[in-house]
Amino acid sequence: MVSKNVLKRPTGNLSLFAFDKGESLSTHTAPFDATVQVLEGKARIVIGGEGHELVAGETVIMPAGIPHSVEATEKFKMLLTMIKE
Template identity: 40%
Template sequence: MIDILRKKEVLSLVDSIEYELNGIVRKRLVNNEHMAMVLFSFDEGQVLAPHSAPGDALVIALDGRAIVSIDNEEFNIEKCESIVLPAGSLHSVKAVEKYKMLIIISK
């Protein structure tokens, strides 16, 4: 269930999460046995440390630009672009400028 967002209402995901000075903000939309959906905002220069996920994950860039590292290979991603993180891969995110993303993780 998606309980944190209003139902039957057009919304802007990019406006559903704010930036925090020198920080990373997480807003969990869904977390169940099948999937997780999390909104993130990064202030410029902030880094999400290398980690892995149990299932494939789809990253959807909502605003700004970032470098996504997957198993030591770097990819530039910007607003309206997406990339799939393979299950078990070691990945990280570094905001080149203020950056917002939605990540959908299959479990």
């Protein structure tokens, strides 16, 4: 998995992520709401124990403080938008 911060501001961040099939981000929480927009490929995103299969063009909201994880079910790129305010 590789990532790159595209924009970093006091009000939020934009970060690009690229995963090979099978790579993942383990379960964790974040202090702010965030969205994941799938740019390419497919991934399984679990939020609060509920799984979501996402494909290119789909977006999901990850609420602050709720455990979530991301696993690439094939090569996968996403844009993470962290909303601080």
